[in-house]
Amino acid sequence: MGIAWFVVLSAFIFCIGAAGVLTRRNPLVILLCLELMLNAGNLALLSFARAYGNGDGQVFALIVMVVAACEVVIGLGLIVAMYRNKLAIDADEMSGLRG
């Protein structure tokens, strides 16, 4: 299977995720779409690692997974804090940082 197929597939997934981040209003779904984009990056990293027969890209993908896990923890904590403070779970309503 050609490496180019994997790279093009990762481009598709990345753009689907970008469209979701730009169009959805629920912060939870925006986080999910961010996961899509990070996973597309992971797929591209792994396919390039395969293309060069080098394990460095796989280590990079693991680090990306760690960063994604941290982002999920902080993002979900913020969403739960928004819910507890009885704010609207809507990215369009939450346009200010001061609170």
Place this chain on the structure above:
Amino acid sequence: MIFEQILFFVAAAGAIGGAVGVVVLRNPFFSVLALVGHLLALAVLFLLLRAEFVAAAQVVVYAGAVMVLYVFVVAYIGGIEEPIGPSAGPLRVLGPLFAGVLLVEIAIATIGSGLRAVSSTGPAVADDFGSPEAIGALLLQKFLIAFEAASFLLLIAAVAAVVLAQRRRGLEEAGGETPLQIGRRPPTGPQAEDPAAAGSGGPAGRAIDERTPTVAQGS
């Protein structure tokens, strides 16, 4: 070889279908479930790329732990049916347009790239390529700094999550202290203004910090 191609196209269809499902589905709970399917299909693709350890970590960490966290938060907040579509603002039109432009740009960049390795199926690699032993040796020898930085980042994120989760309780404790402070303030106020009232109203039950101003005023 033909089996590999069939597996690739099935997994790619699953991955793209899951990704579209995440964006299109209205209920966040179903979006999370679509993302789980997407991640499992991606793990199959990782296996096709000979990244066995990353595929296992994808299934265990991502589709297992992180998605359970998402499901918990969705269940806690409650599935809010969100209206999708051109509801308000120019971003509803510009968002998909921007994504399409981005796709065209990335497609041009990948197809037009002169990388000879991309158009091949990759070189022949050793049997232990992508195995836990190889990844572990790389992590602990060549990328030790990145490994330690990642662990430190996880620690910081865990502490931040605890702080974020405890913020509300801290506010409630502060709110519970406020009546106590209000109830303690008025005795000190008249004492500071009227020494006679302080002298008459100085029973043994007063706190030390309330008696101190009267002593200071008496002297």
